[in-house]
Amino acid sequence: MPCNLTGRFAALIGAVALALPAILLAGEVSLTGEGSVKYTPDSARLQFTAASEHKSADKATGAVNEKITAWNEAVSEYKARMEDYSDASLTLYTRNLPVGERNEKPEQRAVASQSVSFVIKDMTLLNPLISAAQKLGMEYNLGAHQFFHSDENGLHQQALGRAIADARGRCAFVAGELEKTCGEIKTINVNGGGRPVPMMMAETRSDKGAVSEVGPREIQISVSATFELD
Structure with missing residues (x-):
């Protein structure tokens, strides 16, 4: 019985040893990035x-x-x-x-x-x-x-660009902690969102019905990305 356990343990160690190179060679990290742009409607x-x-x-x-x-x-x-x-x-x-x-x-x-x-x-x-x-x-x-806003497409692109930059920054941090460098993006997905969200009060009016202020908005976008680790 002890010999049998010893044999199984040795086999397990061998399997892990064989798997380790594959894990290291995979060299990938998946993470998310977030970006936002604040603006006032014009x-x-x-x-x-x-x-x-x-x-x-x-x-x-x-x-x-x-x-x-x-x-x-x-x-x-x-x-x-x-x-x-x-x-x-x-x-x-x-x-x-x-x-x-x-x-x-x-x-x-x-x-x-x-x-x-x-x-x-x-x-x-x-x-x-x-x-x-x-x-x-x-x-x-x-x-x-x-x-x-008259240039909402441009604002969406800004928010998306910031989300991608945020993902790259996080990848660089993770890679640094692992003594590696962040390589090319293998996959990237934009996670919905991107619709302008009113912040605080959208508008306030006086007793006469005039609009005294149109509140700020915010476009928020997140991405999921997988990077190679070199």
């Missing part, structure tokens, strides 16, 4: 809607047309700086008003609406345009998704 996608409701469809539509005409006049000095401008979104439908009695015939109303949408890349236009819409009673909504 552009916005905006939409304002003029709506009217009346018993007559013609009058409802006419009221909307008047608002759109007034809007175009109010923002005429800014039109040249609005991109992708469109006012083709026009809708007209009929709705029934609530009735007080079960057998009462519901009264119908025509509801007309028309939206204008565009992009601005000059944020100084934001509050004047909001003010013009408010004076005309136009509907609008401002959310974090409507603000963006």
Whole structure:
């Protein structure tokens, strides 16, 4: 029995000895790298809607047309700086008003609406345009998704470049600890992410509805990479 154990132990030592050169020759390290870029949006996608409701469809539509005409006049000095401008979104439908009695015939109303949408890349236009819409009673909504940077592709590339550089730096550290040098990248994967993330408050408004600040954003990207160790 002792001889048998001794034989098995010797065989195990031999197997490990044979495997060690393969482990050393593998000479690879897999790790992750992270990169981020902070920025403030310099552009916005905006939409304002003029709506009217009346018993007559013609009058409802006419009221909307008047608002759109007034809007175009109010923002005429800014039109040249609005991109992708469109006012083709026009809708007209009929709705029934609530009735007080079960057998009462519901009264119908025509509801007309028309939206204008565009992009601005000059944020100084934001509050004047909001003010013009408010004076005309136009509907609008401002959310974090409507603000963006005009060079977001470039910002994504910066964040990705920093993630790759971070991975290289970590590889250099690991290699140094092992008394080796970091070689070429064998594989690399970009791990999703990259969507702008609002930091703190996306925007704050005064009592009059004007935007006083559009908060900073951050693009975060991570990569997984395998490097050769020389």
